[in-house]
């Protein structure tokens with residue numbers, strides 16, 4: 001079994017409504033995302049001796065995650081304050097993205113894992129929220 005990984009970066013803004021600290025304010029992060037996939041090697045064709053082509057990995061993560069989150073206001077769809085801001089931004093045709101959970105590094109990592117497992121033999125998601133804080137999610 002092999003593990004390969006590819007790193008991505010995206011910018012997004014969020015707030016953690018109800019957080020007992022500075023993170024209840026609207027603020028932004030340059031997120032670093034590492035997607036790790038695990039599988040045996042492909043035995044023939046143009047991807048022989050690869051787990052998968054890094055180019056294919058990049059295209060899948062970009063399409064299903066990065067393009068949706070980059071430069072968006074990301075928010076918890078069940079939170080009324082966060083949803084009010086999202087609604088206002090949407091009226092201005094600004095980019096928003098609704099999560100089914102709070103936009104913590106933990107919640108986002110799990111969401112990204114569950115989205116990508118439809119398309120990839122994903123083994124872990126590592127999401128860096130700041131240069132010193134990250135969450136790793138695996139199942």
Ligand SMILES: Nc1nc2c(c(=O)[nH]1)N=C([C@H](O)[C@H](O)COP(=O)(O)OP(=O)(O)OP(=O)(O)O)CN2
Pocket residue numbers: 016023027103104105106129130131132133
């Ligand atoms: N377990 C978690 N704790 C916190 C999260 C989180 O997602 N999971 N998120 C936040 C805030 O979003 C905040 O932006 C990040 O907090 P922090 O790492 O404290 O940010 P700093 O800029 O202060 O980082 P330093 O590198 O320490 O300067 C809060 N907590």
Ligand SMILES: [Zn+2]
Pocket residue numbers: 014023027028029129
């Ligand atoms: Zn934050």
